[in-house]
Amino acid sequence: TILTSRYATTIITSRVANRIDQSQEIEFHVKIPKNAFISKFKMTIEGQTYDGIVKQKEEAQQQYTQAVSRGQSAGIVSSVGRTLEEFKTSVTVAALSKVTFELTYEELLKRRLGKYELLIHARPMQPVADFKIDVYINERPGINFLDITGGLSTEALANAITKTHASSEAWVHFYPSKEQQSQCESCGEQGLNGDLVIAYDVHRKTSMGDLNGYFVHHFAPSNLPRIPKNVVFIIDRSGSMHGRKMEQTREALLKILGDLAEDDHFGLITFDSSVSTWRKELLPANQDNLEAAKSFARHIHERGATDINAAVLEGTAMLNRHPQEGSASLLILLTDGDPTTGETNLEKIHENIKEAIGKKFPLYCLGFGMDVNFDFLEKMALENGGVGRRIYTDSDAALQLQGFYEEVATPLLTDVQMVYLGGANLTQTNFSQYYNGSEIVVAGQIPDNNIEMFTAEVIAISKSNRVMYSDTLPTKEPIEARSDSHIQRLWAYLTVKQLLDKEVQLSGTAKEKVKKEALDLCLKYGFVTPFTSMVVTKPQGEDSQVAHKPKEGEKRIQSSQVDYGSGSTPFCILSVCLSLYPFLDFPHSLTLSLSVSPVQRFLLPAEGQALPLCYDIPVALSLRLLIDPNNGYQKIVIHYRSDQHIGLDTTGITFNDGQNTTYFSWSLKINHETDSVSLILRDKEMDVTIASTRVVIMLYKRNGIKFLWPVLRQRPTGENIIGIMGE
Numbered sequence: 001t002i003l004t005s006r007y008a009t010t011i012i013t014s015r016v017a018n019r020i021d022q023s024q025e026i027e028f029h030v031k032i033p034k035n036a037f038i039s040k041f042k043m044t045i046e047g048q049t050y051d052g053i054v055k056q057k058e059e060a061q062q063q064y065t066q067a068v069s070r071g072q073s074a075g076i077v078s079s080v081g082r083t084l085e086e087f088k089t090s091v092t093v094a095a096l097s098k099v100t101f102e103l104t105y106e107e108l109l110k111r112r113l114g115k116y117e118l119l120i121h122a123r124p125m126q127p128v129a130d131f132k133i134d135v136y137i138n139e140r141p142g143i144n145f146l147d148i149t150g151g152l153s154t155e156a157l158a159n160a161i162t163k164t165h166a167s168s169e170a171w172v173h174f175y176p177s178k179e180q181q182s183q184c185e186s187c188g189e190q191g192l193n194g195d196l197v198i199a200y201d202v203h204r205k206t207s208m209g210d211l212n213g214y215f216v217h218h219f220a221p222s223n224l225p226r227i228p229k230n231v232v233f234i235i236d237r238s239g240s241m242h243g244r245k246m247e248q249t250r251e252a253l254l255k256i257l258g259d260l261a262e263d264d265h266f267g268l269i270t271f272d273s274s275v276s277t278w279r280k281e282l283l284p285a286n287q288d289n290l291e292a293a294k295s296f297a298r299h300i301h302e303r304g305a306t307d308i309n310a311a312v313l314e315g316t317a318m319l320n321r322h323p324q325e326g327s328a329s330l331l332i333l334l335t336d337g338d339p340t341t342g343e344t345n346l347e348k349i350h351e352n353i354k355e356a357i358g359k360k361f362p363l364y365c366l367g368f369g370m371d372v373n374f375d376f377l378e379k380m381a382l383e384n385g386g387v388g389r390r391i392y393t394d395s396d397a398a399l400q401l402q403g404f405y406e407e408v409a410t411p412l413l414t415d416v417q418m419v420y421l422g423g424a425n426l427t428q429t430n431f432s433q434y435y436n437g438s439e440i441v442v443a444g445q446i447p448d449n450n451i452e453m454f455t456a457e458v459i460a461i462s463k464s465n466r467v468m469y470s471d472t473l474p475t476k477e478p479i480e481a482r483s484d485s486h487i488q489r490l491w492a493y494l495t496v497k498q499l500l501d502k503e504v505q506l507s508g509t510a511k512e513k514v515k516k517e518a519l520d521l522c523l524k525y526g527f528v529t530p531f532t533s534m535v536v537t538k539p540q541g542e543d544s545q546v547a548h549k550p551k552e553g554e555k556r557i558q559s560s561q562v563d564y565g566s567g568s569t570p571f572c573i574l575s576v577c578l579s580l581y582p583f584l585d586f587p588h589s590l591t592l593s594l595s596v597s598p599v600q601r602f603l604l605p606a607e608g609q610a611l612p613l614c615y616d617i618p619v620a621l622s623l624r625l626l627i628d629p630n631n632g633y634q635k636i637v638i639h640y641r642s643d644q645h646i647g648l649d650t651t652g653i654t655f656n657d658g659q660n661t662t663y664f665s666w667s668l669k670i671n672h673e674t675d676s677v678s679l680i681l682r683d684k685e686m687d688v689t690i691a692s693t694r695v696v697i698m699l700y701k702r703n704g705i706k707f708l709w710p711v712l713r714q715r716p717t718g719e720n721i722i723g724i725m726g727e
């Protein structure tokens with residue numbers, strides 16, 4: 001990784017040798033930060049290089065579709081995890097020859113809670129002879145501190161890490177030996193598995209980046225008094241918040257209330273189908289009020305449906321009634337579901353909220369879990385100067401909520417305007433609030449490189465007075481000898497990110513225009529974004545593959561990835577998963593043509609929104625049975641431990657925990673958790689997690705017949721797992 005002006009370019013290189021004397025499939029599988037754009041990919045096989053080419057998504061999609069309709073696997077897939085995305089491809093490598101994969105991705109690091117974090121994920125799947133991570137940081141203002149954290153920064157690996165830190169440059173090397181790669185905490189027989197996180201901050205003397213046709217301005221003052229804030233928390237208490245989510249929300253809320261400053265004012269609203277306010281007006285965060293509010297928070301319990309519109313309007317009205325002079329107002333919405341009652345037309349809600357808030361303060365929308373309509377929440381936040389953030393339903397959800405709150409807890413400036421005379425094609429320049437620990441970044445062009453005419457100014461309101469900063473530019477300093485394209489790429493990255501946010505908020509021709517603008521930049525700079533895809537043409541005989549950047553929370557139906565299994569039995573290889581989902585909206589209908597090997601069984605990988613699920617099918621059976629849309633299961637029983645089981649049939653679910661038997665009907669919303677199993681039921685989908693395995697069983701009805709359909713959402717982790725759902 002090379003990191004300059006907080007812009008990180010990372011190249012992952014993997015060299016793999018096929019040591020056996022027949023050709024075999026070799027996989028390249030890495031995880032990269034969600035915020036990054038892939039910008040290059042290439043494979044080198046026997047001196048021949050195959051480059052990825054970034055194309056408009058629709059165009060790339062065509063190639064992909066053709067490959068799929070020929071029954072071939074189109075394998076490069078990115079899926080969304082919490083902070084990482086996956087990039088995966090494979091290629092057939094001839095006997096005793098080698099392949100080199102090289103993937104480049106770029107990202108602008110965001111300053112959060114006073115630091116930047118570069119995350120590198122390492123999981124080579126086996127101990128390797130020559131494993132290296134090299135990071136070079138060059139920050140002209142000077143590096144303030146540099147910490148190395150993450151799962152790989154453990155005692156066992158401590159001597160594999162070296163860190164050199166000069167005033168404006170730093171080097172981090174991580175060279176674990178082959179032995180160390182399997183000895184460390186998170187590592188096993190498969191070698192390293194974890195993150196290396198490099199956290200740092202920069203000094204704040206000159207905050208203007210390189211000027212060479214393009215500039216970047218990092219603005220992050222911290223020596224300002226905090227501005228008292230008016231904050232209203234709007235908390236979803238609908239039925240789906242039942243259980244852990246509600247508990248975690250209460251826990252976070254209690255902590256957040258405890259962190260309010262005495263001159264802050266706050267309000268609390270809870271909602272399901274009706275809206276309750278703790279107090280009608282905002283109150284100062286003094287001891288008495290906080291105690292009363294905490295007692296209220298402790299007694300929030302889930303009840304009914306979700307009326308987001310009424311709740312946010314109520315919060316807005318509360319803030320609007322409250323004096324705003326000399327303070328910073330913000331609205332924080334936490335919900336885990338879609339609007340299901342009151343106003344449920346999403347567009348209408350957007351309109352209502354936008355009109356009510358009238359750009360007076362930001363609205364932050366926190367979507368709890370994967371069932372929220374994140375696009376809806378994100379758009380609502382962006383339209384009102386805030387951001388949408390997902391809270392993942394994990395054991396640390398309360399910490400995620402607190403972490404988010406901390407980021408906005410200390411407003412230092414409001415109404416920030418960044419003004420650049422002599423600048424052009426600027427990224428966003430107006431910001432409603434600036435919080436301690438964060439950063440405002442603006443990039444732009446300087447036409448004709450006319451630095452003499454270029455000035456930068458910041459106008460903003462700080463606690464009780466208007467402040468103005470002027471940045472004098474380091475014009476006399478020589479431009480450092482580094483590739484000119486660096487700041488330009490940073491500018492392009494930031495511009496594309498902001499256009500993507502803007503596109504979400506627009507419709508009609510304005511939307512198309514922004515999309516076109518973003519697309520042109522992506523194609524020019526080679527970024528893989530939601531508008532573009534990368535097409536890789538593999539060596540002869542294999543097909544082009546496509547890399548997409550999925551949107552947050554996007555569930556995509558992917559074509560199957562062929563799994564050769566580990567046994568010696570030759571499996572019949574199929575790509576029929578799409579036909580297994582005739583009821584899902586997918587634009588392909590496949591005709592199968594199969595050659596069945598004379599074997600007792602074969603694996604049929606079915607990849608829906610999920611990982612492959614394999615079925616044993618006697619060869620004698622006609623495969624048409626699988627295409628029959630009515631073909632499903634009438635009953636599925638999952639046994640775990642000797643005395644416990646979950647039985648599902650088309651009428652309901654029976655859960656036996658060894659002592660008690662509980663029955664749920666399919667129409668309920670359930671969130672049931674014990675030590676060994678977690679059950680989440682909603683919308684006729686039963687989500688069962690046992691240890692590392694997660695299976696979703698869906699209830700379908702077709703032509704009047706109900707049936708069950710299982711999908712493996714998360715494959716069990718462990719060695720040598722094969723067969724039906726990994727045994």
Ligand SMILES: *[C@@H]1O[C@H](CO)[C@@H](O)[C@H](O)[C@H]1NC(C)=O
Pocket residue numbers: 114222224225226410436437
């Ligand atoms: C802002 O953050 C800096 C550095 O973390 C800290 O020293 C300063 O006290 C903070 N300012 C306020 C008003 O909290």
Ligand SMILES: *[C@@H]1O[C@H](CO)[C@@H](O)[C@H](O)[C@H]1NC(C)=O
Pocket residue numbers: 417429430
């Ligand atoms: C930024 O804010 C100022 C003052 O409110 C306004 O005049 C200007 O048009 C805004 N600029 C943009 C790009 O919205």
